[in-house]
Amino acid sequence: MAIVDIKKMSVIALRRDKGKLVEMFQRLGKVEVIDIKEITPVEDWNKLFETDRSSREVTEVQGKLGDVQFAMDFLSRYVPAKKSVFAEKPAYDEAVMEEMSRSQQLWSVVKECRDLETRLNAIKSEEMKQSSVVDILRPWKGLDVPLQELGPTEKTAIYPGSLPSGSVDKVKAQLKEKAPESSLEVISIDRELANVLLVYRKSLESEVSEILKENSWSRVELPPVEGTPSEVIEGALQKEKDFEAERQRVAERASELSESRDRLEAVYDYYNMILGRMGVEGTTGNTRETFYLEGWVTAVNAEKVRNAVLKKIPEAYITFSDPKETDDVPVVLKNPGFVEPFEMITDLYSPPGKRDFDPNVLVSIFYFIFFGMMISDAGYGIVLTGLGFWALKALKPKGMLKKLLGLITLGGISTTFWGAMFGGWFGDLLPAKPIWMNPLDDPMSLLIFSFILGVVQIFVGLGAAAYKNIKAGKVLDAVFDQGLWAVLLVGLIMFAFPQLGGTAKIISVAGAAGLVLTQGRSKKNILGKLMSGVLSLYDVTGYLSDVLSYSRILALGLATGVIAMVVNTMAKMLGFNIIGYLLMTVALIIGHTFNIAINALGAYVHSSRLQYVEFFSKFYEGGGRTFNPFVLKTKYINLLNEEEI
Amino acid sequence: MLELKFALTQGQFLSLMGAALAVLLAGTGSAIGVGIAGQAAAGVVTEDPAKFGQTLLLQALPGTQGIYGLLTGFVIMQKIGIIGGNIAEISTQSGLLIFAAALPIAFVGLFSAIYQGKASAAGMGIVAKRPEELAKGITYAAMVETYAVLALLASILMIFGINI
Numbered sequence: 091m092a093i094v095d096i097k098k099m100s101v102i103a104l105r106r107d108k109g110k111l112v113e114m115f116q117r118l119g120k121v122e123v124i125d126i127k128e129i130t131p132v133e134d135w136n137k138l139f140e141t142d143r144s145s146r147e148v149t150e151v152q153g154k155l156g157d158v159q160f161a162m163d164f165l166s167r168y169v170p171a172k173k174s175v176f177a178e179k180p181a182y183d184e185a186v187m188e189e190m191s192r193s194q195q196l197w198s199v200v201k202e203c204r205d206l207e208t209r210l211n212a213i214k215s216e217e218m219k220q221s222s223v224v225d226i227l228r229p230w231k232g233l234d235v236p237l238q239e240l241g242p243t244e245k246t247a248i249y250p251g252s253l254p255s256g257s258v259d260k261v262k263a264q265l266k267e268k269a270p271e272s273s274l275e276v277i278s279i280d281r282e283l284a285n286v287l288l289v290y291r292k293s294l295e296s297e298v299s300e301i302l303k304e305n306s307w308s309r310v311e312l313p314p315v316e317g318t319p320s321e322v323i324e325g326a327l328q329k330e331k332d333f334e335a336e337r338q339r340v341a342e343r344a345s346e347l348s349e350s351r352d353r354l355e356a357v358y359d360y361y362n363m364i365l366g367r368m369g370v371e372g373t374t375g376n377t378r379e380t381f382y383l384e385g386w387v388t389a390v391n392a393e394k395v396r397n398a399v400l401k402k403i404p405e406a407y408i409t410f411s412d413p414k415e416t417d418d419v420p421v422v423l424k425n426p427g428f429v430e431p432f433e434m435i436t437d438l439y440s441p442p443g444k445r446d447f448d449p450n451v452l453v454s455i456f457y458f459i460f461f462g463m464m465i466s467d468a469g470y471g472i473v474l475t476g477l478g479f480w481a482l483k484a485l486k487p488k489g490m491l492k493k494l495l496g497l498i499t500l501g502g503i504s505t506t507f508w509g510a511m512f513g514g515w516f517g518d519l520l521p522a523k524p525i526w527m528n529p530l531d532d533p534m535s536l537l538i539f540s541f542i543l544g545v546v547q548i549f550v551g552l553g554a555a556a557y558k559n560i561k562a563g564k565v566l567d568a569v570f571d572q573g574l575w576a577v578l579l580v581g582l583i584m585f586a587f588p589q590l591g592g593t594a595k596i597i598s599v600a601g602a603a604g605l606v607l608t609q610g611r612s613k614k615n616i617l618g619k620l621m622s623g624v625l626s627l628y629d630v631t632g633y634l635s636d637v638l639s640y641s642r643i644l645a646l647g648l649a650t651g652v653i654a655m656v657v658n659t660m661a662k663m664l665g666f667n668i669i670g671y672l673l674m675t676v677a678l679i680i681g682h683t684f685n686i687a688i689n690a691l692g693a694y695v696h697s698s699r700l701q702y703v704e705f706f707s708k709f710y711e712g713g714g715r716t717f718n719p720f721v722l723k724t725k726y727i728n729l730l731n732e733e734e735i
Numbered sequence: 736m737l738e739l740k741f742a743l744t745q746g747q748f749l750s751l752m753g754a755a756l757a758v759l760l761a762g763t764g765s766a767i768g769v770g771i772a773g774q775a776a777a778g779v780v781t782e783d784p785a786k787f788g789q790t791l792l793l794q795a796l797p798g799t800q801g802i803y804g805l806l807t808g809f810v811i812m813q814k815i816g817i818i819g820g821n822i823a824e825i826s827t828q829s830g831l832l833i834f835a836a837a838l839p840i841a842f843v844g845l846f847s848a849i850y851q852g853k854a855s856a857a858g859m860g861i862v863a864k865r866p867e868e869l870a871k872g873i874t875y876a877a878m879v880e881t882y883a884v885l886a887l888l889a890s891i892l893m894i895f896g897i898n899i
Binding site: 438702 | 792809874891
């Protein structure tokens with residue numbers, strides 16, 4: 091029901107037992123380890139402790155982990171891992187995993203994966219080189235001279251090059267005139283460029299080059315390959331087929347290798363486990379023979395942890411103490427089953443800080459009501475509850491996902507309730523009389539009801555703030571800051587009832603006067619006190635806008651109902667014969683699924699906002715840190731013989 | 736010319752104009768907003784494809800204004816009987832009232848969706864660097880939507896309140 095007590099654990103033991111102790115903590119999963127180096131000033135650290143061993147071992151394990159992960163990624167490119175989320179993970183003993191991690195066969199699989207990858211890369215680069223050659227040679231297909239023979243002789247110069255298509259004839263004519271001992275052969279020509287082979291007598295160099303310069307000639311460097319261009323292109327096509335076959339072989343081999351995937355996964359988890367331990371071992375302070383370890387443990391678990399440690403290492407020294415004011419104590423919450431899913435909402439804002447109490451019971455009640463009213467369709471509620479409940483059973487989730495699914499399930503129940511109250515069953519698909527009223531007929535009543543819910547939550551928020559002040563011994567603060575506001579707000583609300591007008595005036599004025607007199611009490615001089623007091627009344631607009639903000643409950647509820655009606659109306663237009671009925675059913679399913687999705691998201695977001703902005707602003711500070719115990723985190727396997735305490 | 740003037744002051748036309756504006760402007764706003772958020776989302780996903788779900792959630796947020804617009808348009812269409820197939824006789828006065836009632840969601844929808852899109856796009860940065868804080872990014876974007884919700888409420892209450 092609240093924030094759980096946390097103890098600080100200190101352990102001193104022999105260094106040779108450190109591995110054993112850390113391994114046990116990992117299996118227990120009840121201790122959050124503190125990095126001593128981080129909280130100790132450097133000069134103290136140097137006086138007290140030896141510098142730790144090098145991180146070479148860690149790097150080595152990280153390297154191996156990287157290798158295994160590479161092999162897994164490589165293989166999953168060829169044979170996607172198709173494991174159902176519902177499948178039970180295989181369980182291994184740690185000794186077995188250790189043995190696997192040293193198996194020759196496993197590492198040969200990893201190596202072969204690397205080799206295959208290298209080969210694929212080689213093929214790829216070869217292919218790229220080849221395709222660039224082919225791209226250059228394609229326009230030269232008509233050239234029937236082997237490329238290696240295309241070079242100057244003693245008396246003649248031979249150059250491939252390109253000219254603008256329009257100027258080919260001009261160049262030919264000029265060459266004929268000024269350098270008769272030359273030839274220009276057009277190999278290929280398109281709208282812009284002509285690829286040509288130019289042959290001329292070397293002695294005519296200057297004349298030829300002048301002509302060329304005038305006509306924007308550019309020399310083409312043909313790649314240094316053997317054979318005529320068409321032979322080369324032909325050869326490239328042939329090689330492409332070889333490459334494809336090679337790729338096929340790699341793929342086949344990879345799918346053979348992926349039989350080892352199970353073992354790779356186990357070893358992957360094994361190395362992760364080892365790395366986790368190494369990380370924790372690095373947080374201790376070490377002397378030559380001993381080490382010192384600190385951690386956070388919940389008070390409930392303290393005794394169990396002590397027993398477990400002493401059972402494993404009888405000569406260890408272990409003690410528990412209350413956290414100091416300056417300590418960065420993590421937060422653990424313990425709430426009944428109904429409230430637990432709503433912890434997610436608060437955690438996403440910020441876990442309770444040092445001066446906070448656990449607000450989740452309050453949050454859960456309001457969130458439950460608001461979420462349901464914002465969707466308010468019994469049909470949708472049943473769908474949400476069903477989905478959430480099924481997923482909880484089938485997936486057996488942990489942590490955040492479990493809370494989210496719990497939230498959906500509970501939200502669905504609330505949605506069903508409010509849907510029945512307002513007569514919404516998949517919009518107006520099923521004609522059911524509303525138990526209370528139809529919001530479309532009388533939106534004003536529901537708007538006022540939404541405001542009332544808002545007023546209630548704001549008063550609860552004020553109450554929570556007063557409780558916090560009183561608990562901290564600041565009774566006067568509670569009376570002035572929350573009590574007087576409550577008086578003023580009650581007075582203002584009473585104005586809504588004409589027969590209470592007289593009393594309302596008296597109460598409001600009393601509240602306002604009290605606020606003017608007390609809100610400036612921290613100011614030094616009398617003028618400052620009065621100014622702050624008067625200005626504080628301006629906060630009334632804040633309360634007004636807070637209450638108005640709850641109108642979103644009505645608005646989102648109406649939105650769901652009307653969109654459902656739109657879906658139904660459009661679907662019914664289709665239903666005039668057999669095929670029409672089929673189409674209608676499809677349209678109904680798609681439309682309502684969409685509506686559920688968009689409105690569940692909306693209800694989640696806006697219910698959260700009402701907690702964060704309107705409710706928490708009254709009393710909640712947050713800023714705590716969630717308890718993050720050192721646990722065994724495995725992705726693919728379960729560990730056998732997990733420690734029981 | 737006279738005929739056109741007559742048609743333009745018809746109650747039915749004015750009401751439909753209101754419905755059309757609500758759908759059109761709010762929808763345009765959502766399209767722009769979702770587009771802005773989508774561009775940022777694609778950037779995040781190029782770095783880490785696993786964040787598709789989270790970014791999609793953020794991208795969807797500015798889409799609600801379009802739905803609110805459609806919803807208002809639908810309520811108007813139902814009010815004037817265009818959905819049932821037989822349009823009611825509507826005075827110019829009532830038509831103008833309905834037209835005015837459509838304006839809040841039309842314009843607030845247009846602008847809030849665009850700015851919500853920008854807030855969502857900025858929230859993508861949170862997803863990229865600190866995915867566990869997604870809820871905060873969502874909340875920032877949802878703060879903008881408040882005004883679209885209020886406008887929707889105003890439009891709907893106005894339409895319900897008009898007697899034709």
